[in-house]
Amino acid sequence: MLAGSAVAAAFDYGLKARRVADGVYAFIGHTEDFDTVNGGNIANAAFIVAPGGVIVVDSGSSLRYGQQMRAAIAAVTDKPVALVINTHHHPDHFLGNxxxxxxxxxALAETRQAIAAEGDAFAENLFRMSGDWMKGTExxxxxxxxxxxxxxxxGRRLRLLAFDGHTGADLVVVDEASGVVIAGDLVFHGRAPTTPHANVAHWLAALDRLEALTRELGFKVLLPGHGEPSTSAAPIRETRAWLVWLVDAMRQAARDGLDMNEVLARPLPPEFASLPLAASEYRRSVGHLFPAAEQDVLEGRAQ
Structure with a gap:
């Protein structure tokens, strides 16, 4: 606790660029929810050192994060930042802009629209959850x-892949030179996925397409939006397994005539019980997915 409190007191995210491939670096966020100790440092961000400058993928959750990210980049290279890419409109990925x-x-057009519509509310919410780490963030x-x-x-060739499912627009960045796939929040690894803006059917379809594309591309490293990088497609399968279980659980509960309190009280299956944030993300997901499952069952759409 003392170490965490000391870091929080100094508002130091402790960002250290981790080399994941030639010219590609990542900042790995904590496997936690937003709080006043981690300051919102819960998501991954990345940068690519190209011949003519630096390409940043996602900018973190606050002005302080973005500033400390720039300093950490400068410790690796003196090249200027040429472009910042926002993979989607969730605040832990763009409030460092x-x-x-x-x-x-x-960003994708739909992401720009969503940030314009919801960005200020997201920032206000993070002020409540992360406190003074957010000071000065606009x-x-x-x-x-x-x-x-x-x-x-x-001077670096990227391939941009546009999906939806986690949100209304989810961008995946493929660095062709290194074989790194920066997947944003389409992919979670070692952490329960979040679903507040999810269309789960679209998300599952996107994961199928992304897994097929990774085989086609012969990727070397997969960087999820949350969790550790991987040299295999296992995080895609892990994310899919959670979503399939979640949808099936909501539909079965609706068929069984359970009310929301009964669904919330259900224990997690053993394969997910120890997954970080599984219990809290399950409760959040029930709140916005179970009513839709009830409607699907009532109207005969859930098989």
Whole structure:
């Protein structure tokens, strides 16, 4: 507790760039929910050192995070940041944008729309959960619209893949030179997935497509939005397994005529019981997925 309190008191995220491949580095977030000790450092971010500059993928949860991220990047390379990419509109992935003022910030069109609509509310909510770590943080919207396809930036060739499911727009960044797939929150590893904006059917379809593409691309490293990098597609399968179980559990509970309190009281199956944040994410998911499952059962859509 003393170490955590000391870090929190100094508002130091302790960011250390981890090399995951040639020219590709990651900052690995804590496997926790937002609180005043971790300051919102719960998601992964990455950067690619290209011949003509640095490409940042996701900017973290606050102005402080973005500033400390820039300092950590500068400890690796003196090249300027050429582009910041936001993979989706959840606040732990874009509220550090403000630290990159003057740098182009790119996102899918739907992500830009969602940030414009919900970004201020997200920031206010993180102030409540993370406290003074958020001081000075203001919404900095993306300035450039990205689309699926090849992207040549700073002398590095990327392949952008556009999906939806975790949110209404989920961008995956493939660095062709290194074989690193930066998957954003389509993929969780060693942590229960979050579903507040999820269309689970679309998410499952996206995971199937992403797994097929990783085989086609012959990737070397998969960086999830939360959790440790992997040299296999196991995190995709892990995310899929949770979502399939979650949907089936909601539908079966609806068929059994359970009310929401009864569903919330159900124990997790053994294969998920020890997964970090499984209990809290299950409760959150019940709140917004169970009513839809009840409606599907009533209208005969759930088989």
């Amino acid at each position: 403000q630290a990159f003022a003057g740098v182009p910030i790119g 919404l900095q919207q993306p300035t450039r619209t990205l689309a699926a396809g090849p992207l040549e930036i700073a």
